[in-house]
Amino acid sequence: MITPRYHREIPQRYRLEAGKCKQCGHISFPPRLVCPKCKSKTFETVKLSREGKILTFTIIRVAPEKFSKETPYVVAIIELNNGVRLTAQVADCNVDKVAIGDKVKLVFRKIQDEGKSGLHCYGYKAVLV
């Protein structure tokens, strides 16, 4: 991963900025140029709710190299209170106690290191509430 590429995603990863369609109200995260629901092309920037619930999850036991020191870790599909869904790790939990329907909150965390220099890359993870 290269730095400009990381930099472009900062509004989404740090601040959960999404695009709300001005025509139908559908929220796209990350923002898009075309609304997947009504095909409109005009949006306003909104911030996602940080609260939601787990729709499904897995416990990663075999990870790619950059995450291999963190296994086992939970990754879940989370539905936020405004209906937007995303994929995030569930941190600070007993991996065997996570369940579908658990309420979670998104927090700001380090996600991975970039390249050989080990630049820290941040984003969102969920914690149980």
Add this chain to the structure above:
Amino acid sequence: MKDVAVVGVGMTKFGELWKKSLRDIFVEASLKAIENSGVDHIDSMYVGTMSSGLFVGQEHIGAVMADYLGVAPVPATRVESACASGGVAFRQAYFEVTSGQSEIVLAGGVEKMTDGADVTDALATAADQEYEVYNGITFPGLYAMIARAHMHQYKTTREQLAHVAVKNHKNGSMNPNAQFRSPVTLEQVMKATMVADPLRLLDCSPVSDGGAAVIVCSVDYAKKLKKPYIKVIASVQTSDTIALHNRESLTALKCVSAAAGKAYKQSGLKPSDINFAEVHDCFTIAEIVVTEDLGFFEKGKGGQAAENGSTSIGGKIPINTSGGLKSKGHPVGATGVAQIIECYEQLIGNAGERQVKNAKYGLAQNMGGSGASCVIHILEAV
């Protein structure tokens, strides 16, 4: 529009082919297909490969393969649609023949996965890099999340997932080209190393090298060759959201049901007319969901079908008689073409111990990513 036939097939054994390079593998499969068909030339070729760039650092695969197959200057095109690359390559050959642009087209697929690349990383490029993979998900992890949702919604059991692996290994044990020719027991699957809960090692298709190729031509031309051939009676491709989390349902694959609906319409058939199917069982849960979304079983009953033998050879609708991706192996780009080859062998009555009796219609379903691409072909015996 011309009626299209598959008139010759060839594949390498799937597995860890340490002594063979990417190009060796593709050329071996292609030469077998050309010889098997009896054609004296090809007019064009398509090569399905998912990630030759990441696996072996080689792109421009169309030209590489045409050169080493000795068919330059024919047009040679690489086709990429993640794990559906092979099926989509076959579809391009179908178009070229049905449109009358070419008489004889080779459709092949190949992958060389054991040359040292980080395979988990390479395969993950078929998912959303920025919003799924960035956060640590893997491919087994994506299908594990589908499995958990399916178990939660439909009470699908861990044992039912395991039955898919047991059945496919049994089928693969009868396929000389399969990577794993050893049957596995339910207990072995249930106790295998956990990869991404609830999926264990024996729920996952393996890392494989392999190539597969078929010769596509018009039915009229196939008749002149006086070799066994089958007819392509439906060819459909669909797409869906790249990220699993953006799907309306986490327990259904809309790309599959949408493609299936069109394929049945195109062929004038219904699910109950299909005699056997090769489906994309990259993970055991995928076979369960796909057999539901193809309309073979009611939604939520795919697990029971695997458990009660409905999908075994001799059952209601034999699934993955070749051993599937699970046991035959999954050299990603080759998989979709190898599915067509199994349909060919079954429909000409050449499947040996795995033969489905009186097989008239076969269906091949090949899928990319966590279901962002799907390609379905229905094939008919003549």
